[in-house]
Amino acid sequence: MTDTHRIEGIAAPLDIANLDTDQIMPKQFLRGIDKAGLDKGVLWDLRFDGEGRPRADFVLNRPEYAGTRVLVAGPNFGCGSSREHAVWGLQQYGIRAVIAPSFAEIFYSNAMNNGLLAVTLSETDIIELMKETTEGAAPMRVEINVDVMIVRSPRMTRSFALSDRHRRMFLEGVDMIGATLAHKADIDAFAQRHWGQQPWVRDVARRTKQRLERS
Amino acid sequence: MTPKTLYRKLVDSHTVVTLDEQNVLLFCDLQLMNEYTSPQAFAGLLEQNREVAMPGQNVATVSHIIPTHPVQHRVIHDSASALQASNLKRNCDLHNIPLFDTNDSLQGIEHIIAPEHGMIRPGMVVICGDSHTTTYGALGALGFGIGTSEVEHVLATQTLVYRLAQDMRIRVDGHLPIGTTSKDLILMIISRISAQGARGFVVEFCGSAVESLSIEARFTLCNMAVEAGARGALIAPDETAITYVLQRAPDIDASLRSRALAHWATLRSDEHASFDVEHYFDAEDVAPYVSWGTSPDQSIPITGTIPHAEGSQRARIEHALHYTGLAGGMPLEGLPVDHVFIGSCTNARIEDLRTVAAVVKGRHVSPSLRAMVVPGSGAVKAQAEAEGIAQVLIDAGFEWRQPGCSMCLAMNDDVLAPGQRCASTTNRNFEGRQGRGSITHLMSPAMAAAAALTGYITDVRKLGGS
Structure with a gap:
């Protein structure tokens, strides 16, 4: 089984509901034109104090959590801003999967589009898992097998759901745009038909801008 | 079919x-x-x-x-x-x-x-x-x-x-009370259905209260549907919407107009269409809403008090109160603010600025705070200047700025300092959103204007006057 099919490692608890993407990747790290260096900004305000010193009590700063690969998080993870930087940053930080009772919609798509595995378990299971992360002497490790869609912690084994499409994307790393471009003839034919019915939407941006520039 | x-x-x-x-x-x-x-x-x-x-x-x-x-x-x-x-x-x-x-x-x-x-x-x-x-x-x-x-x-x-998303319908009937707006309505809805209450759904808003809103007020309503987790928001286009569009789209001329109107007339849910979830709200229940916490669903009417940290939300409420420096049982009325921000894609259109001007005309911003207006666009700015609104705002002591997203997310240099408290017409009161350690109170433009005048969060309906 290749590494793509199996994620194994330390799972850190982030017991916060509605952890928004502003917190996952704050504004000051969004000024690039590439994806580089975003690991630095991940959960900045939680990891560092106002002077930029690491907060010793924050879970990801504890030495035993070095190399954390999985986050166990609260509901509606990744809500708010659409910034994909949040996903890129988590991945660059070393996170391979987030396990939560629910994910905000845009974050979920962003995660799956980048191969960050978003695993949804029930609220009850997350409470159990969260408890388990805090009980042992050493950090809890989990194993996620994407082939059979199972999460395993020392005390718990749970299956999770993933749409066929997302599972394939995760396992095979599909070039989405390439796949869509295979439908190019369909898209062009659709556009012609669509604009035949609604000519007022054709080139709407360009025509509007030209009109504004004339007046 | x-x-x-x-x-x-x-x-x-x-x-x-x-x-x-x-x-x-x-x-x-x-x-x-x-x-x-x-x-x-x-x-x-x-x-x-x-x-x-x-x-x-x-x-x-x-x-x-x-x-x-x-x-x-x-x-x-x-x-x-x-x-x-x-x-x-x-x-x-x-x-x-x-x-x-x-x-x-x-x-x-x-x-x-x-x-x-x-x-x-x-x-x-x-x-x-x-x-x-x-x-x-x-x-x-x-x-x-x-x-x-x-x-x-x-x-x-x-x-x-x-x-594909699921279908949700939110019906709001009745009249919004005087002094309240679609901003108050959406804050009330989010506070009732939660920050993930519409997650997975596209929400169609309907009902007499929605139909009577102006297009700009409808923008505010749909804009913030995402703060309840919605994947989309819709209002069936009516006469008001069509008039708004046709006034701004001269290319839809006489040769196209009847075709466009015929197509747009089909854009409504069929009579017996089924929705996966439906909610109903009474517009009469709306009061000026203000957020107290760190998520838009943590909002209360200005006449109410902040919830106590108890029940299933205990940890969440405690966490938010710790950040915002407030306590359960407190009212928001009378809470001093350091800053007032009027702007963002939620509330920086001409009607919003007219509302602010109507509240502050002939009065002055409290010396205890800094108040800025950032119009949503160059066109809004020019319109406000032409109408004399900009001058009213400037005379009242507001900074009249150039357009942009500005302090809604503080990606530019409009950033609050740690501990500063802001009355804001924006859409998110997340931790650190307007600057690390800063505290955001979401509210309508009228309520933000009232806070600017008094120096504290207050019910705009108590100010009277213009």
Whole structure:
């Protein structure tokens, strides 16, 4: 089984509901034109104090959590801003999967589009898992097998759901745009038909801008 | 034929190919872009040697990082931000995409400029690398935010692999009480259904209270539906919406008008269409709402008190109160603020500014705080200046700034200091959103105006006067 099919490692608890993407990747790290260096900004305000010193009590700063690969998080993870930087940053930080009772919609798509595995378990299971992360002497490790869609912690084994499409994307790393471009003839034919019915939407941006520039 | 919701009609009329049970290839009529969520998409195209499929269906604006200092010619001093702006121009030039550049007199926030110039038309699918794209439901267009990978996908194909949402209907009947607005209504709805109450759904708003809202008020309502987790918001386009669009879209001339009207008349949910979830609210229950916590669903009427940390939400409430420095049982009335911000894609349109001007006319901002108005676009700014509103605001002691997203997310240099408390017409009171350690209280423009005058959060209905 290749590494793509199996994620194994330390799972850190982030017991916060509605952890928004502003917190996952704050504004000051969004000024690039590439994806580089975003690991630095991940959960900045939680990891560092106002002077930029690491907060010793924050879970990801504890030495035993070095190399954390999985986050166990609260509901509606990744809500708010659409910034994909949040996903890129988590991945660059070393996170391979987030396990939560629910994910905000845009974050979920962003995660799956980048191969960050978003695993949804029930609220009850997350409470159990969260408890388990805090009980042992050493950090809890989990194993996620994407082939059979199972999460395993020392005390718990749970299956999770993933749409066929997302599972394939995760396992095979599909070039989405390439796949869509295979439908190019369909898209062009659709556009012609669509604009035949609604000519007022054709080139709407360009025509509007030209009109504004004339007046 | 099975009765359909408006949402299903919009999806069906934009489906190029059905990919599987959950996903369709959705044609996107318009993509809006900004300087910070598009660069990596353009770079991806270049890497793969791909073209922009349909440049005329895309438009860009410099909105998030732009400074708003009241100067004629704007210079972006932060070098990284300046690079984002110049990079956007380079990408737009290269691909022949129309751009509202830094010093374009019509530059502004994407969700303000697109509809104000008639680019949003009923029945369209509109996407943008920005979560507040739900705004366009106000005109019967399906709008939603996407990430940068999908921005690249739309650039390359003008389509999106789209996962279908479920249907939710929120009916609001009755009259909004005097002194309340659609901002108060949406804050009330979010506080009742929660920050993930509409997650997985496209929400159709309906009912007599919604029908009586102006288009700008409907923008505010649909804009913030995403704060309840909604994947889209819709209002069936009526006479009000159609008039708004036709006034701004001269290209829909006599030769096209009857066809357009006939098509737009079909844009409503069929009578027996079924919704997966329905909510009902009474507009009479709306009061001026203000957020007290760190999520938009942590909002209360100004006449109420902050909830105690108890029950299933105990940890969440404690956490939020710790951050905002407040306590359960406290009222928000009388809470001093350091800053007032009037702006954002939620509340920086001309009607919002008229409301603020009506409240503050002939009065003065409290000396204890700093108050700024950042109009949503160059057109809004010019309109406010022509109407004399700008002068009223300036005379009252507000800073009258250049357009942009500004302190809504504080990506430019409009940032609050730690511990500062802000009465804000924006959409998110997340921790650190307006600056690390700063505290945001979401409210309507009228309520923010009242806070600016008194120096504390107060019920605008108590001020009386104009």
